Amino acid sequence: MTYIVTDNCIGCKYTDCVEVCPVDCFYEGENFLAIHPDECIDCGVCEPECPADAIRPDTEPDMESWVELNRKYAEIWPVIITKKDQLPEAEENDGKTGKLETMFSEAPGEGG
Structure with a gap:
């Protein structure tokens, strides 16, 4: 099992989770x-830290595509270990559906 980030992080990007991760x-x-x-x-300490409930175990149904998306971008994006402010529009984006198709940025x- 592993934990992965799902669509509710898109447009929110709370970073409470990164500070507790023991392996960065x-x-x-x-x-x-x-x-x-x-x-x-698979320690799971990040999951309860996410205010948007965007971190899920890969054992939940229909997580295969999220595992691959996390893998793809983790291999090209920079590591983050320090908590930062969430995105300004985080509260209004929390819970929206269809964010992968309409809001996701590959940038x-x-x-840090």
């Missing part, structure tokens, strides 16, 4: 975080 497996995009599934040690974040 979070990677930062412009408006989304990704967990490298091969680096995650990297700054990392």
Whole structure:
């Protein structure tokens, strides 16, 4: 099992999770975080830290595409280990549906 970031992170990008990760497996995009599934040690400490409930175990139904999306971007985006402010529109984007198709940016974040 591994943990992955799902669509509710898009447009919110809360970073409470990165500070508690013992192996620094979070990677930062412009408006989304990704967990490298091969680096995650399945400790689960990040999951309850996410205010948007965007971190889920890969054992939940229909997570295969999210595992691959997390893997793809974790391999090209910079690592993030320091908590930053969420995106300004985070509260209004929290819980929206269809964000992958309408809001997701492939651009990297700054990392750090």
